[in-house]
Amino acid sequence: MADCLKEKTIGSRSINVNPNLIQSVTAVKGIGEESAELLAEMNIYTVKDLLEYFPYRYEDYRLKDLAEIKHDERVTVEGKVHSEPSLAYYGRKRSRLTVRVLVGRYLIQVILFNQPYLKNKIVLNETVTVTGKWDQHRQVITASELKIGNASGNKDFEPVYAVKGNVSVKGIRRFIKLAFSQHGNEISETLPEKYLLQYRLLNRRDAVRSLHFPADEQELKQGRRRFVYEEFFYFQLKMQALRKIEREQSKGVAQAYDLSKLMEFIDSLPFDLTGAQKRVVNEIMSDLKSPYRMNRLLQGDVGSGKTAVAAIALFASRTAGFQGALMVPTEILAEQHAESLKSMLEPFGLRCELLTSSVKGKRRKDILQHLRDGEIDILIGTHALIQEEVEFNKLGLVITDEQHRFGVGQRRILREKGENPDVLFMTATPIPRTLAITVFGEMDVSIIDEMPAGRKAIETYWAKPEMLDRVLGFMDKELSAGQQVYVICPLIEESDKLDVQNAIDVHATLMHHFHGRYDVGLMHGRLHPEEKESVMKAFSRNEIQVLVSTTVVEVGVNVPNATMMVIYDAERFGLAQLHQLRGRVGRGDKQSFCVLLSDPKSEVGKERMKIMTETNDGFALSEKDLELRGPGDFFGRKQSGLPEFKVADMVHDYRALETARNDASMLVESDEFWHSDEYLPLREYLKEAGVLEGEKLD
Ligand code: ADP
Ligand code: MG
Numbered sequence: 001m002a003d004c005l006k007e008k009t010i011g012s013r014s015i016n017v018n019p020n021l022i023q024s025v026t027a028v029k030g031i032g033e034e035s036a037e038l039l040a041e042m043n044i045y046t047v048k049d050l051l052e053y054f055p056y057r058y059e060d061y062r063l064k065d066l067a068e069i070k071h072d073e074r075v076t077v078e079g080k081v082h083s084e085p086s087l088a089y090y091g092r093k094r095s096r097l098t099v100r101v102l103v104g105r106y107l108i109q110v111i112l113f114n115q116p117y118l119k120n121k122i123v124l125n126e127t128v129t130v131t132g133k134w135d136q137h138r139q140v141i142t143a144s145e146l147k148i149g150n151a152s153g154n155k156d157f158e159p160v161y162a163v164k165g166n167v168s169v170k171g172i173r174r175f176i177k178l179a180f181s182q183h184g185n186e187i188s189e190t191l192p193e194k195y196l197l198q199y200r201l202l203n204r205r206d207a208v209r210s211l212h213f214p215a216d217e218q219e220l221k222q223g224r225r226r227f228v229y230e231e232f233f234y235f236q237l238k239m240q241a242l243r244k245i246e247r248e249q250s251k252g253v254a255q256a257y258d259l260s261k262l263m264e265f266i267d268s269l270p271f272d273l274t275g276a277q278k279r280v281v282n283e284i285m286s287d288l289k290s291p292y293r294m295n296r297l298l299q300g301d302v303g304s305g306k307t308a309v310a311a312i313a314l315f316a317s318r319t320a321g322f323q324g325a326l327m328v329p330t331e332i333l334a335e336q337h338a339e340s341l342k343s344m345l346e347p348f349g350l351r352c353e354l355l356t357s358s359v360k361g362k363r364r365k366d367i368l369q370h371l372r373d374g375e376i377d378i379l380i381g382t383h384a385l386i387q388e389e390v391e392f393n394k395l396g397l398v399i400t401d402e403q404h405r406f407g408v409g410q411r412r413i414l415r416e417k418g419e420n421p422d423v424l425f426m427t428a429t430p431i432p433r434t435l436a437i438t439v440f441g442e443m444d445v446s447i448i449d450e451m452p453a454g455r456k457a458i459e460t461y462w463a464k465p466e467m468l469d470r471v472l473g474f475m476d477k478e479l480s481a482g483q484q485v486y487v488i489c490p491l492i493e494e495s496d497k498l499d500v501q502n503a504i505d506v507h508a509t510l511m512h513h514f515h516g517r518y519d520v521g522l523m524h525g526r527l528h529p530e531e532k533e534s535v536m537k538a539f540s541r542n543e544i545q546v547l548v549s550t551t552v553v554e555v556g557v558n559v560p561n562a563t564m565m566v567i568y569d570a571e572r573f574g575l576a577q578l579h580q581l582r583g584r585v586g587r588g589d590k591q592s593f594c595v596l597l598s599d600p601k602s603e604v605g606k607e608r609m610k611i612m613t614e615t616n617d618g619f620a621l622s623e624k625d626l627e628l629r630g631p632g633d634f635f636g637r638k639q640s641g642l643p644e645f646k647v648a649d650m651v652h653d654y655r656a657l658e659t660a661r662n663d664a665s666m667l668v669e670s671d672e673f674w675h676s677d678e679y680l681p682l683r684e685y686l687k688e689a690g691v692l693e694g695e696k697l698d
Contacts, residue, residue, distance in 0.1 A: 015681045018186040021048040030178045039175070042164045050179045051187065053172070054211050054227075054646055055159030058220065061131060062156050066106050071136035078129050078151050079103035085122045101128060109140045121148050129154065157214050176212055184209065191230055192678065195663060201226040211647070225656075227647040232660035235645075237682065240664040241691045242442040243295070252293030252420050255396055257285070258319035265315045265348060269308060276450035277305050283446045284313050287422060288320070288397070294422035297436065300448030301618035302428045302583025303455065307337065309448070310399050311344045313424060318350055318377050322396020322421075326380045329402050331356045331529060332536050336558055337401070338380040345378060355381035355390070358529070399424045428583065429576055430618035432626045435650065449619065457616045458586040460594040462570075462609045471566060471595050472513060479518050479545055483563040483590065487548045488581055490572045506568060507548040518545040525552050551577070553584055560588030570596035570612075571605045575625035579618050604628055626651055 020027070026036045027047055044050050061076045069075045083100035090096070097112040099122055110130050112118060122128065129151045132143030147154075161172045187205040195201065202210060202222050210223025266273065266281075273281065280298060287294035300306045314324040326341065328334050338354040345352055353367050353376050370376045374393030379385065398421045425443070436445055463471055475485050487510065489503040507522040514520055521544035523535045532552065539547045540559045547553070547562075551573075565585045570578060578596070586592035596613070600606050611624055650657060673679045686692040 015190040015685050016188045017048065018188055020186050021051070021183060022046045025050050025175070025179070028175070028179045028182055031175055035171075035175065038165055038167050042162075042167060047179055047183050050176060051183065051208055052646070053161065053176065056162050057160045058157040058214070059131065059160055060157060061151065061154045063151055066103055066108070066134065069134050069136070071134065073134055074132065075134045075141070076129065076131040076151065076154075077103045077141070078127060079108075081122055081124050081126050081128055082107060084124060085119050087116055087119045089116075101130065106139065109138075110146065111140060111142050112146055113142075115146070118146055122146070123148075156216050157220060159212055159214075180209065180212060190681075191233065192667075192682070195229070195233070199225075199229065199659075201229060204230075224647060228645075228649075228653045228656045229660060231645045231648045232653070232657050233664060234685070236657075236661045236664035237667070238686065238689050238691050239442045240661070240668045241686050243444075243665075244668050245691070246295055246442060247292045252291055252422065253322075253396065254291045255288040255317055255320035255322060255422070257288060257316040261319045261348075262312070262316050266312060268347070269344065271308075271452065273308070274305065274448070274450045274452055276300075276448040277309055280309055280446040280448055281312055283444075284309070284424065285316060287444075288313070288316060293420050294397075294424060294444075295442070296424050296444045296446055298424055298426045298446045298448070299430060299436070300426070300428065301430055301451070302580065303587060304428075304448040304451055306401070306426045306428070306448065307340055308344075310401070310424070310426065311341055313397060313399065314341070314378050315345060315348065315350070317397040317422070320396065322394055323371075323374065323376065323392050324378045324397040325385055325392070325395060325399070325421075326378065327385045327398070327400045328380070328382060330552075331358060331382055332533055332557055333401070334380055334382050341378060341380060350377040351375060352378040352380060355379055355384055357382065357384050359384075395421045397422045397424070399426060401426045402428065428618075429580060430622040432619070432623045435626065454589075456586065456589070456591050458582055458592045458594050460582065460596065460613045460616075462596045462598060462613050464599050465597055468597065471597065474593070474595065475546070475564060475566065478564045478593070479514075482561075484539065484542060484544075484559065484561050485546045486553065486562055486565040486584055487546060488553070488565065488567045489548065489550060490569050491550070503548050503550050510546055510548060514546060519543065520546040520548060523547060523549040523552060525550055551581065553581070557584060558587055559584070563588065563590050563592040564595070565593070566595045566597060568597050570598040570609065571600035575608055575611065575621045575628070576618070578612055579621050582612075 023046060024036060025031050025039055025044065025047055026033060028050070031039075039045070039050065042053075044053055060074065063078055064075050066075070066077060079101040081099060082102045085097055085099040088096050088098075093114070095114055095116045097115060097119055099110050099112075101108055101110050110132070126148065127150045129147040129149065130141055130143045131145040132141045134141055159173065161169055161176075163169055163172055184205060187208055189196070189204050191201065191204070196203065201207070202225075204226070207223045207226040210219040211227065214220035214223065280300075284294070284296065284298075287296060298306060298309065300309075310326060314326070317324050326337060328337055334354060334356050338352060342352045351370075353370070355364070355367055359367065367376065367379075368389060368391070371379060372391050372393055379390075379392075384390070400423075478485055487506060489506050491502045503522060503524050507520060510520045521535045521539055523532055527535070535544070535547070536553075536557065538544045539562075540557075542561060562585050565582060567573070567578065567581060573581070582594045585594060594612075596609055598605075598609055600609060608625075608628060611621065615621060648656070667673050667679075674683070683692065
């Protein structure tokens with residue numbers, strides 16, 4: 001099952017395929033062995049591959065008015081040749097042809113590279129049609145094409161394909177035209193008719209034609225719309241089927257927890273739950289109670305109170321007679337969680353233990369033994385928890401924190417410990433809704449979208465590097481008030497390539513600046529785990545007042561006395577990550593501050609800094625981040641598990657994604673989906689994708 005999550009290309013690959021289409025491309029008259037070899041380098045093997053090799057953009061040949069074209073945009077214009085063309089060679093094969101053209105009231109210069117043969121065709125006062133990039137400042141079009149004569153007879157759009165090796169765009173256009181004219185009629189429908197009707201989608205054949213040979217913008221849109229839906233629908237069909245099967249066919253246990261004890265526990269907490277916490281606790285409780293296995297993602301901004309929710313769930317599971325486990329990505333975090341869970345749960349007689357790779361020897365043996373005997377109620381640890389030697393007596397609930405750092409594989413191993421334990425994944429990285437329903441489409445999602453009352457919002461400022469002195473003054477002020485400061489840098493050491501402040505340099509500078517007054521510590525990923533830990537401990541004990549660090553402090557650590565964070569080269573981080581970093585301060589009752597030291601060059605970079613100073617809402621930031629950076633970069637470390645769609649775009653087409661998700665979800669819940677012949681191809685598809693096993697079909 002895991003494999004279907006990793007699969008890269010999405011779509012209705014295997015449904016209703018005419019056997020003629022899965023022949024080699026050489027079945028197309030006009031494509032020979034040689035061309036087939038070239039196409040193979042582009043991963044195009046069959047006729048179907050060729051027909052579904054869609055353009056990545058379109059050349060727009062509709063005539064435009066230069067007055068309405070922005071700088072750097074591509075444009076097609078018609079004009080009169082206003083000067084003799086001049087041709088200059090440089091190198092043996094490279095040339096540059098320049099000619100003045102009068103376009104409306106603009107006298108512009110047109111530059112053409114490496115098309116010297118055009119020189120003799122361009123005649124003074126004749127009309128030409130030019131397509132290229134408009135440089136508004138210099139009034140120049142760098143043209144990719146120049147056609148003698150006016151634009152009439154031109155197509156509106158010409159597809160542009162990604163090409164490789166010796167295949168040219170013109171070549172692939174020709175191949176696709178041949179393939180479509182000979183095999184277009186063999187393209188059959190792959191979507192259930194009801195959706196075609198409901199959304200007035202083009203049939204598959206027409207949609208293929210519209211994407212390759214659009215007559216106008218409307219056709220292009222319609223072709224795209226159909227394939228966006230198709231890709232999302234088939235992707236979601238897998239996700240929703242997986243979700244249903246995981247829920248129903250994995251025999252979970254119904255945990256009969258003790259409600260009155262649970263209420264007593266909740267009342268013992270030093271605060272009232274927020275409305276959002278209550279809601280997600282209810283969602284989790286009904287999962288525990290149900291005979292299905294919980295597979296739930298809990299999202300909540302830093303400080304929204306997820307740990308309390310985890311404690312409540314673990315407590316409830318214990319009253320039903322089960323052990324629980326909490327898995328986190330780092331040792332420091334494990335320790336902090338162990339501490340806070342102990343303080344909440346031990347007064348109620350629950351035994352919590354910490355297991356990390358630094359717990360060794362007899363102590364480790366004892367813990368493992370007591371865990372097997374069922375004397376330990378809650379085990380907290382790093383990925384050490386998924387090692388084989390760790391055996392539970394009766395594991396009922398597994399919670400992982402910051403789950404996106406664990407891969408799909410690890411998520412599964414953990415779940416396989418014990419007999420179908422309920423699983424809750426917690427994350428403080430607010431994942432935009434669109435990504436959440438894509439990457440975690442097979443899970444239920446709970447969201448804590450409310451902060452405990454009385455929290456002071458962190459004040460965030462954006463400062464240019466030349467204002468460093470003032471920032472240092474600001475730090476002095478906080479430090480002299482007895483507070484502590486984080487300083488974050490993107491890299492550890494100096495690098496020739498990247499002109500960024502590095503932690504080691506910054507540490508040296510600040511040591512010098514605060515010499516004799518405050519202690520400055522350094523932490524980064526290349527330190528030994530023990531060293532990291534001792535630095536972190538020293539900071540949490542206020543033995544160090546200023547902590548210079550790379551992003552290793554990012555997750556979860558809690559030092560409420562730290563009220564200020566300075567982030568160097570802030571433009572190098574994603575918004576979600578900046579927000580996560582910023583969440584290290586503002587954990588006490590004092591006003592906290594975050595200073596972004598940054599001099600972004602691009603507009604997008606400036607925009608991102610501005611957004612950071614304007615909002616503290618992690619979800620809003622993450623939506624924005626996704627919009628600005630795209631899904632591939634969203635998780636920073638190139639988190640896998642994101643499907644790649646050929647036509648669809650998760651960000652811009654998110655409405656279609658939601659629609660497809662609802663449709664797929666309703667469909668897999670319906671009886672007819674599992675029994676009627678109409679859906680046999682879809683069930684075959686799920687089987688082939690590894691979601692269904694043969695015998696589970698009826
Ligand atoms: P998260 O894990 O979501 O970042 P925590 O669970 O660590 O957040 O909670 C952050 C802080 O807020 C903790 O000190 C916790 O005790 C406190 N807290 C949690 N829930 C509430 C609440 N409902 N009201 C007030 N404080 C709360
Ligand atoms: Mg937390």
